[in-house]
Amino acid sequence: MLLISSRSSIRLGRALGGYRRHLCRAMSADTSSDSNVAANFSKYEYPNRTEAPIITATTADKVVSLETSGSSITPSNKIYDPSDPFDERGQLPLGEREKIRDKQTSDFGSIKLSSLPITESVPDFIPPNVASTELSAPETVITKLDNGIRVVSQETYGQMCTVGVLTNVGSRHEPTSGIVHMLETMAFGSTKKYDGLQIAEMLQDWGGTRFVSHSREQTLHCIDILRPNVRDGMQLLSEVVLNPLITEVPQDFMEALAVLEFQAQEQLPELVLGEALQVAAYGSDQQLGKIHFGTQETIPLLTPDSVQNFYDNSIRSNPEGMVIAGAGIGHKELVELAKDYFGAMKQSGSPATVPSAYRGGSHFIGNSTQSSIFSPTMPEEDFCRVALAFPVGGWHSDSMVTACVLQTLLGGGSSFSAGGPGKGMYSRMYQQVLNRYGWMETAEAFTTFADEGGLFGVSASTPAPNRVKDLVTVLADQLARLAFQQVDDIELSRARNMLKCNVLTQLESRLILFEDMGRQVLTYGKREDAATTCKKIDAVTADDIQALALQMLKGNAPTIAATGSHLDQIPSHEEIARWFQ
Amino acid sequence: MASRAAVSKLFARRASSASRRSLSSFPDYVLRAPSTDVSTLDNGLRVGSETVAGSETATVGVWIDAGSRYETAANNGTAHFLEHMAFKGTSKRTQQQLEIEIENMGGHLNAYTSREQTAYFAKVFKKDVGKAVEIISDILLNSKMEEAAIDREREVILREMSEVNKNQEELVLDHLHATAFQGTSLGRTILGSEENIRSLTRQDLSDYIQTHYTAPKMVVAGAGAIDHEELCGLAGEHFGSLPSAPKNGVDVAMEPAVFTGSDYRVKFNSEDVAHLAIAFPTASWTSEHAFPLMLMQMMLGSYDRGHGMGKNHASNLCQDVAENELAYSLNTFNTCYKDTGLFGVYAVAPDNKVDDISWYIMNNLIRLVHTPSDAEVERAKVSLKASMLMNMDGHNNVAEEIGRSLLNYGRRMTPAEIFSRIDSVTTSDIRATAAKFFNDQDLAIAAVGGIHELPDYTWFRRHSYWLRY
Known part of the structure; x- marks a missing residue:
């Protein structure tokens, strides 16, 4: 075998004609036949399939010929140009084809690479990094520009940087539901200067990636970009944030939504449950109770003018409600860029925030009515998802950290999940709920915060219709016992440690660092460093938790939200409220 | 005990010999990066770390330089089975004690094979680093x-197996390895x-x-x-008690x-x-072709119908796919091993x-042999830099990069070296690399699902070259 393949010289190649490559390779190839392999159908190998597969396999040695369309007409008996290698049918004879392939192989084989192998020692021409001792621990720096924009940044000693723009404008401020959701969906599309294609190409040329995240209270645009290209990136950001082109609103939005939905299929039920929760807690007539997403009913009401008006009167005219943040960039550089590209903005209006009061109530979105919230193509769900919540303080509340510790203490997640110790397998929702009740699919605690208030709650899902009432009882029990029974020291200390570790781990990421700086400055006007946050977490006591639980449960109507199937099995709001009296 | 050979110190010595011209070609932001310290203990164990200030x-x-390809047909699956057993208790700790200890300290413990x-x-x-090293050594060396x-x-x-195989990409790539490297351990x-x-x-x-x-x-x-010392x-x-050679x-x-x-x-x-994968065998981690192949991966790119980029892609292949609505998604992979690789x-x-998509994929792969443009190579360089650096976000990724690099390259490359290696690749390197691995070469194909239209092997093989002058 070896003999033949090592002798596959040109001469041998010629002798074997067009098939030599195959013959040579066939020698070293394993022999396996092009046969119908028995359908060894394993449920582990092909799960979720009921049909037996038809399996076939081929190896290269079975290939007989690559060039089959050889012709008997040689170039020499052609009428016009004897040197033309093509035959009368415009095809190359086998011999010519073979010549071309041989020539390609030898031509390409002689190219010398300028790329070098990766050796165990460092190549001479690579200079050392700056000594680590010269890299001081980075700090957050904040500057306020003349027009009111706040600029915040921190160094990361990386070669990428994340810069972006946040505003204190969100869907709570919009006159027609869906505007902010639309702006989010269409962001980095066309602007007055560039079209969407140009923007995508520019980002690629600069090594940039874009992220957009608009919420009830804030908008966020950012790009992660190679450091030397940050000026270009900032220029693009100003164009995207200040001058988006708003045309053909409902149509474009619908199309973009279809795409979005395709991406977010898995998270959709969670998103819908979150919306139902806001409606149930605040009522759709208040700012926090409005649906954040554009719906089948509201999207057609949007017009380019109404969107443009909202944009002009809230985002473009509101430098005081804007923060420019950067992670992995020098502060001076960012301030200069912010002045150059956002310095011309003038304060002339700001969005009106009307505080929403907590009411409590229930709001269910069944499979049949889901179309009214997001789209008609939302997949039907077999699960019943329920969230039960009570009011807590908002971003500015003293008990916000307590609520976060409590959320970690209850913890939870999905009954089937990957990952080792550290994912919270000893949290209450795992130990007391998921590990105990096999019919539970997911169970976890959650918090949502806004300026004037927040919600603390637990949610769960089950595919079993006859367990829906049990599910609600279990959730209620988890909340109720917090008021009557102090959490024990071990689980409290575990929750504190896990929360601190999660916060610090998140902040290792440049993108999260950017977002954290931006949101903190927008919300508080300053940035609390991680050490201070950790101290606050450490200060939370069992008394604090019990006090928070009593405060939220006492005298407040519960908020109940549900989505999916079997919603008729959920106890009435009055009944659930009675459990907490 | 530890014969310390800090990379930064090695560099310092070399710097004097480096020419002034090449030094000035590295901008400040590339050199102002944390260094990786590497030491080798007496028994041969290597320790690598990067300290992040603050x-x-x-x-x-x-x-560990051991995975499934070090197994035989008879014990295939052992490395992964061991990974599972590591979390099930040691001679010092029961499973529950191990889990509670980690969770109580707010830590996370994970593994992969x-x-x-x-x-x-x-x-x-920071204060628990010592405890973490102790726990990892315990689960590795004293697993019950x-x-x-x-x-x-x-x-x-077995349940994990069905979960993995529900992911069609995993299933197809496993089948691809099985057929491409059939009869050898890398195929398992x-x-x-x-x-x-x-x-x-x-x-x-x-x-094992x-x-x-x-x-x-x-x-x-x-x-x-982390403090390296x-x-x-x-x-x-x-x-320290680990043997330098197998005990048996x-x-x-x-x-x-x-x-x-x-x-x-x-x-x-x-x-x-x-669901289909089409691939050629390529080069090892350390090959001179490694960086050209990475750039080729960027040039072919990836596409997802759901990502709304539509026809905006810089990649020729993705443009073809988007314009002709050929696929729901597509991505180019470039997997390296110690002695070979799979690119496809x-x-x-x-x-x-x-x-149709088979034709477009083959056409775009072989196009790299003949007509890659300087502009697309330059664009791919920027994308490659960004994607390599973007991934270095967070300590988990950095530690993994250090571990993998020391095993694959024997050291970790600095951003300056990565930039330099990317910048030195020419369009002619791309053509030569594509020619060496793709042009007129055998290939491997794996496919699952509704594949009645998939052309036969001979067709693919015939399309691995263009007849042009």
Whole structure:
């Protein structure tokens, strides 16, 4: 075998004609036949399939010929140009084809690479990094520009940087539901200067990636970009944030939504449950109770003018409600860029925030009515998802950290999940709920915060219709016992440690660092460093938790939200409220 | 005890010999990066770390030069089985004690097994780094592996197998390896066959530890709030007793990967979506072709119908796919191993577009041999830099990069070296690399689903070259 393949010289190649490559390779190839392999159908190998597969396999040695369309007409008996290698049918004879392939192989084989192998020692021409001792621990720096924009940044000693723009404008401020959701969906599309294609190409040329995240209270645009290209990136950001082109609103939005939905299929039920929760807690007539997403009913009401008006009167005219943040960039550089590209903005209006009061109530979105919230193509769900919540303080509340510790203490997640110790397998929702009740699919605690208030709650899902009432009882029990029974020291200390570790781990990421700086400055006007946050977490006591639980449960109507199937099995709001009296 | 050879110090010596011209070509932001310190202990264990100034958390772990390709047909699945057993208790800790200890300190403990490597790592506070190294050494070296626990774990691993195989990309890429490297260890799966999962014994597991857990094949890596000297001390304390050669005297050589041009088709008649992978065998981690191949991966790119980029792609292949609506998604993969690699395209396409997409994929692969443009190569360089650096976000990623680099390259490249290597690739390098690995070469194809339109092997082979002057 070896003999033949090592002798596959040109001469041998010629002798074997067009098939030599195959013959040579066939020698070293394993022999396996092009046969119908028995359908060894394993449920582990092909799960979720009921049909037996038809399996076939081929190896290269079975290939007989690559060039089959050889012709008997040689170039020499052609009428016009004897040197033309093509035959009368415009095809190359086998011999010519073979010549071309041989020539390609030898031509390409002689190219010398300028790329070098990766050796165990460092190549001479690579200079050392700056000594680590010269890299001081980075700090957050904040500057306020003349027009009111706040600029915040921190160094990361990386070669990428994340810069972006946040505003204190969100869907709570919009006159027609869906505007902010639309702006989010269409962001980095066309602007007055560039079209969407140009923007995508520019980002690629600069090594940039874009992220957009608009919420009830804030908008966020950012790009992660190679450091030397940050000026270009900032220029693009100003164009995207200040001058988006708003045309053909409902149509474009619908199309973009279809795409979005395709991406977010898995998270959709969670998103819908979150919306139902806001409606149930605040009522759709208040700012926090409005649906954040554009719906089948509201999207057609949007017009380019109404969107443009909202944009002009809230985002473009509101430098005081804007923060420019950067992670992995020098502060001076960012301030200069912010002045150059956002310095011309003038304060002339700001969005009106009307505080929403907590009411409590229930709001269910069944499979049949889901179309009214997001789209008609939302997949039907077999699960019943329920969230039960009570009011807590908002971003500015003293008990916000307590609520976060409590959320970690209850913890939870999905009954089937990957990952080792550290994912919270000893949290209450795992130990007391998921590990105990096999019919539970997911169970976890959650918090949502806004300026004037927040919600603390637990949610769960089950595919079993006859367990829906049990599910609600279990959730209620988890909340109720917090008021009557102090959490024990071990689980409290575990929750504190896990929360601190999660916060610090998140902040290792440049993108999260950017977002954290931006949101903190927008919300508080300053940035609390991680050490201070950790101290606050450490200060939370069992008394604090019990006090928070009593405060939220006492005298407040519960908020109940549900989505999916079997919603008729959920106890009435009055009944659930009675459990907490 | 630790013969310290800090990379930064090595660099310092070399810098004097480097010419002034080349130094000035590296901008400040490339050189102002944290350095990686590397030391080798007496038994051959390597310790690598990167200190992040001001950080309060750290990732530490052990990366081992052993994965499924070091197994035989009879014990395939052992490396992965061991990973499961590591979390099931040691001679010092029960499973529950281990879990509670980690959770109480707010830490995370995780592990993974690949074809060439196994890794165990923890994320902890600065003050718990010592404890983390101790716990990792405990689960690695003192795993209890009780018969009853082994039997219980069989079902868990089988369930994991069906979870993995629900992901069609994993399934197809496993089939691709199986056909491309048929008859060799690189062709086997990480989880092992159902039969092996049901039959592996405690002896198989402990033999594997004896054979592969030797100091020179292991790297202790750390990133974040790490003091290198301290980490060396901890490594010496907890891994110092590791042998330099296998205790049982059997040093198993890695079985070389032998490529076989072939295809493997799993057709489900009722399905209307095809999942297919088309690949050529390429080069190892350290090959001079490694960087050209990375750029080629960027040039072919990836596409997802759901990502709304539509026809905006810089990649020729993705433009073809978007314009002709050929696929739901597509991505180019470039997998390196110690002695070979696999480069190709994975696509999810409607069954009636399979013939078309096969043509477009082959055409775009072979196009790199003939007509790659300077502009697209330059664009790919920027994308490659951004994607390599973007991934270095967070201590877990950095520690993993250190562990993998020390095993694959024997050192970690600095951003300056990565930039320099990317910048030095020319369009002619791309053509030569594409010519060497793709032009007129055998290839491997794996496909699952509604694949009745998939052309036969000969067709693919015929399209591995263009007849042009």
